[in-house]
Amino acid sequence: MRDSITYTDDVIFAPGHEGVATGRNGTMRVSGLRAWRSLDRSMVTLEPRTSRGLIGNCRIVVPTAELPRVIAMLAGMLDAAVPATATPIVVTVEGGAVQDVSGIPRGLTVQIHDYDVDGADCDEGDLDRDADGSLFATDTYEGRED
Numbered sequence: 001m002r003d004s005i006t007y008t009d010d011v012i013f014a015p016g017h018e019g020v021a022t023g024r025n026g027t028m029r030v031s032g033l034r035a036w037r038s039l040d041r042s043m044v045t046l047e048p049r050t051s052r053g054l055i056g057n058c059r060i061v062v063p064t065a066e067l068p069r070v071i072a073m074l075a076g077m078l079d080a081a082v083p084a085t086a087t088p089i090v091v092t093v094e095g096g097a098v099q100d101v102s103g104i105p106r107g108l109t110v111q112i113h114d115y116d117v118d119g120a121d122c123d124e125g126d127l128d129r130d131a132d133g134s135l136f137a138t139d140t141y142e143g144r145e146d
Contacts (some may be wrong), residue, residue, distance in 0.1 A: 008036040014111055015128070015138070021048040023058030030056065037064065065139060104143040112139040 006127045012032040013019065032049035042064055048056035062070055089110060090098035094101040098112050113136040117127055 008034065010034050012049070012131070014109075016109075016140075018051060019048070021056050021058050023048075026054045028058075052055055062133040079112050098139055101141040102143055108143040109124070110141045113137075114139065 011028075017019055021028050021030045028048065029046040029051040031051045031053070034047045034049055035044060036047075037044050044062050044064055044067060046062070048058060048062045050056050051107070062072055065128055087103045089101065089103045091098060091110075093103070096116065098114070101110050103111070104110050113128075115128070115134060115136045117135050126137070128138055129135055
């Protein structure tokens, strides 16, 4: 949900990827983050979205002027997590369906969202909905190569 005045937005983590936050009332499982900018645009607030979809009772407030440094720091952590010699991840599609995914480094996961679900041989309960409400089937491939 984007609000043009305070610019509020959410990031929901991929299924199976939960974080942890500690607030005034203890530890909570985190399934995403909500971020919003102050009316004067001087601060950005990050709040955890709990596994129940509620906003947790804890927050981090960062001066907007410091966001580039924070983003660079986080990007550096991501770069450190992926080997510099990583090979391409190859998704093989034949007949409109994913047949194989190869080249996934050990410890990483590739998630395929297939939106061709009309007439699919599955129940709606086996499908997920994206932020726009569209149905999709999920296929997950785990890293198996070094």
